[in-house]
Amino acid sequence: MKTRLAMTALALAGALWLRAAWAQEAAEAVPEAGAPAAAEAAQADAAAPADEGAAAEGDKELSGAERWRIYWEQGGNTMYFIALLSVLGLGCALERFCNLRRSRMAPDGFSDRVVELWKAGRFDEVAALCRKSGSILARVVETILRHRDKAGWQEAKTIAEDKLARELRLENRRAAMISTAATLSPLLGLFGTVVGLLGAFGTVAAMGEMGDASVLADDIGKALVTTVAGLAVSMPCLFAFDLVKKRLNFFAVLLEEEVAEIVNRLFLRG
Helix, strand or coil: CHHHHHHHHHHHHHHHHHHHHHHHHHHHHCCCCCCCHHHHHHHHHHHCCCCHHHHHHHHHCCCHHHHHHHHHHHHCCHHHHHHHHHHHHHHHHHHHHHHCCHHHHCCCCHHHHHHHHHHCCCHHHHHHHHHHHCCHHHHHHHHHHHCHHHCCHHHHHHHHHHHHHHHHHHHHHHCHHHHHHHHHHHHHHHHHHHHHHHHHHHHHHHHHHHCCHHHHHHHHHHHHHHHHHHHHHHHHHHHHHHHHHHHHHHHHHHHHHHHHHHHHHHHCCC
């Protein structure tokens, strides 16, 4: 929870910083109010004979950052929410990929060491080994250890399975933010699309037959950019979520086998 709150705060701070920086750049680009009219006239005269080739050359001079800034401004405030979802989804995916590994689930050789110490009656060392490991399998063994005096094979099996099921549910919940980002980002893109189209239709209704198609560029740009941004966030999140679920399913099967083996070796005679 603390990690997700920190990621949310960082994402909001980054979005606000980008908005302030771009607003400052836009303000610096505006000509000063006290500029003489002669300078403006000279600039207009110099720009008048420019042909289409010069305009195309000017478009090529735009850097990648400038183009992204233009797209961001066209998308409007919806882009901030899509960016927030992308940061949360990416952070959750990285956390899952880092933590879903063998050493945190069922370390190699852990079962054999537990059985060896348990049968020797060194229960304190079993507890110390579990605390040192910190894996899901270790937490299951700790639960069995606390109930060893009053548990037979069937009781130990039930206790272990219940504890394992709770641990796996917690692991599933930690991956929920990836699914949330994958689901909400295209919906936010669709929301921005509808807002942009509403603005375009409102402009057409206000200007009537005298309207110029160029005045609709901002609203149409918002409609298209937000859709693209939402899909660009959703597709990688869906891919990451699928990988995380498959890896978690693999470890779930592995843990079930390890837990069943430990219980059988500890509580079955013969």
